[in-house]
Amino acid sequence: MSIVTVTNLKKTYGDFSAVDGINFSIEQGEIFGFLGPNGAGKTSTINMMIGLSRPTQGEIIIDGIDARRQIKKAQAIMGIVPDESNLYNEMDGFENLCFCASLYGMRKEEREPKARQLLEQFQLKEAGKRPFKAYSKGMRRKLTIAAAIIHSPRILFLDEPTTGIDVESARQIRELILKLKEQGTTVFITTHYIEDAERICDRLAFIVGGKIVANGTVNELMESASHGHAIRLVTDINSENLAADLQARFTSSTVEITRDHALVLRSAERIPLLPVMEYFDHNGIAVYEARELRRCLGR
Amino acid sequence: MQLIRSPGGSLLELLPGLIAMSVLFGTTSMLAVTITFERSGRSFDRLLLAPISVSTMVLAKITGAIVFGIFNAFVPVIFAAFFVNLGAVNWGVMLLAVLLIAITSTLLGLLIAVSAKQVFEAQTFSNFFRFPMLFLCGLFVPLSSLPVFVRPVSFLLPLTYGTDILNGAIAGANLLSPMLCYGVLLAFAAGLFLVCLHNINRKWIL
Numbered sequence A: 001m002s003i004v005t006v007t008n009l010k011k012t013y014g015d016f017s018a019v020d021g022i023n024f025s026i027e028q029g030e031i032f033g034f035l036g037p038n039g040a041g042k043t044s045t046i047n048m049m050i051g052l053s054r055p056t057q058g059e060i061i062i063d064g065i066d067a068r069r070q071i072k073k074a075q076a077i078m079g080i081v082p083d084e085s086n087l088y089n090e091m092d093g094f095e096n097l098c099f100c101a102s103l104y105g106m107r108k109e110e111r112e113p114k115a116r117q118l119l120e121q122f123q124l125k126e127a128g129k130r131p132f133k134a135y136s137k138g139m140r141r142k143l144t145i146a147a148a149i150i151h152s153p154r155i156l157f158l159d160e161p162t163t164g165i166d167v168e169s170a171r172q173i174r175e176l177i178l179k180l181k182e183q184g185t186t187v188f189i190t191t192h193y194i195e196d197a198e199r200i201c202d203r204l205a206f207i208v209g210g211k212i213v214a215n216g217t218v219n220e221l222m223e224s225a226s227h228g229h230a231i232r233l234v235t236d237i238n239s240e241n242l243a244a245d246l247q248a249r250f251t252s253s254t255v256e257i258t259r260d261h262a263l264v265l266r267s268a269e270r271i272p273l274l275p276v277m278e279y280f281d282h283n284g285i286a287v288y289e290a291r292e293l294r295r296c297l298g299r
Numbered sequence B: 001m002q003l004i005r006s007p008g009g010s011l012l013e014l015l016p017g018l019i020a021m022s023v024l025f026g027t028t029s030m031l032a033v034t035i036t037f038e039r040s041g042r043s044f045d046r047l048l049l050a051p052i053s054v055s056t057m058v059l060a061k062i063t064g065a066i067v068f069g070i071f072n073a074f075v076p077v078i079f080a081a082f083f084v085n086l087g088a089v090n091w092g093v094m095l096l097a098v099l100l101i102a103i104t105s106t107l108l109g110l111l112i113a114v115s116a117k118q119v120f121e122a123q124t125f126s127n128f129f130r131f132p133m134l135f136l137c138g139l140f141v142p143l144s145s146l147p148v149f150v151r152p153v154s155f156l157l158p159l160t161y162g163t164d165i166l167n168g169a170i171a172g173a174n175l176l177s178p179m180l181c182y183g184v185l186l187a188f189a190a191g192l193f194l195v196c197l198h199n200i201n202r203k204w205i206l
């Protein structure tokens, strides 16, 4: 059963479309990944779902609640980990957790033991007494997650939870997300790391330039499930330099450069999109556009 | 201007001004600064994301500032108590006036907080409002000595009505009917609250 359904969601800033008519649904109890490069529209989408920003158009249903009409009711079952922490710098870890719990109506007898337990679980027991501003990046992210789950939300939203922190903290966070899933929490996670998506997500939507260009299970996207035979790509570096390298890497395709300096990969067989994106990601190349030429992608 | 007066008995005349000033400065800067600070540090988002209605959250915020403003009011009163006899002061009415001034100036502070993006901007904005208000509300310059063309402006300021009640309670020198003043202040409070909520819904959830 879907716990989240998003239909034709749009967000424009002036005449720029940050999110351009996307559709997806999240099943109860799964980890749903939103994968895309910087500026793809991930944060814009999440902010509309959690009620920090108003959709320009479209519908968001969360657990049967129309999130555009009754956002406060929907927020009661949500846990939110924003891309930048929004905890209080002056308060210590324990106080921050208790304050967040109180915002969800948890009483003192309930929230204090839970806060202690979370600090222990996240290996922040000592840090619990220090002010938040003294935390390292990894610790900040972990405490932000602890604050988001203290009220046992049914659906957890995480915006790039593994970006910009040390490898060990990132690993702990992935493990924690898997554990939450075991306990029945539904998870919506955005990331620009393909590895993250592969490791923990059940299903993925690939978003570029505000559009979902592909979606499906991780396996479907890794193998050549339903992609067309030509992909058009626009990146932030010179196509001429990139073409030879790309050709060497994807030998079953031919790489062309169009007149408007886009790259086109053509193949007699279907081209799996994910390895191509992985290649760009590893080389630190930003992709502005990824589009199938023959057929429309991603339903 | 009659800012410098003879000491002693006329301290009593100065007291309403000092009280109003403490309340005005305390409350407006409290909200304007704390809210813009929380907003720039993004912790305000956490409040917007909690399942608490925006109006409840705003009420909680302004209650804090109002209580703070009332405490501020008593600083000049305590000092004055050393120098003059406060026996003739109508404390009940004074407290009511302080409360109403605190409420309206807190809401003005909120309006500034809603409009400003940074703490610095909020500070500048606040002073832009506060100083003209102090001189136009009849605290330091009696309304009757103000030029005729600025007097209508005075009657658009909530502080004018609060001051008048204070003047009545402390020095027995009010110009308007107290009931009119209460009514106008309550109307200002309700109006400002609605404008603030409207602006918050429009500006904070983009």
Ligand SMILES: Nc1ncnc2c1ncn2[C@@H]1O[C@H](COP(=O)(O)OP(=O)(O)O)[C@@H](O)[C@H]1O
Pocket (backbone or CB within 6 Å): A013, A017, A018, A036, A037, A038, A039, A040, A041, A042, A043, A044, A045
């Ligand atoms: N408040 C805003 N005003 C104007 N443009 C914005 C605003 N927020 C985001 N954008 C633009 O929308 C696009 C998508 O941004 P975002 O959703 O933050 O991407 P992501 O989280 O995937 O990196 C970007 O090009 C960004 O510059």
Ligand SMILES: [Mg+2]
Pocket (backbone or CB within 6 Å): A042, A043, A044, A083, A159, A160
């Ligand atoms: Mg983002």
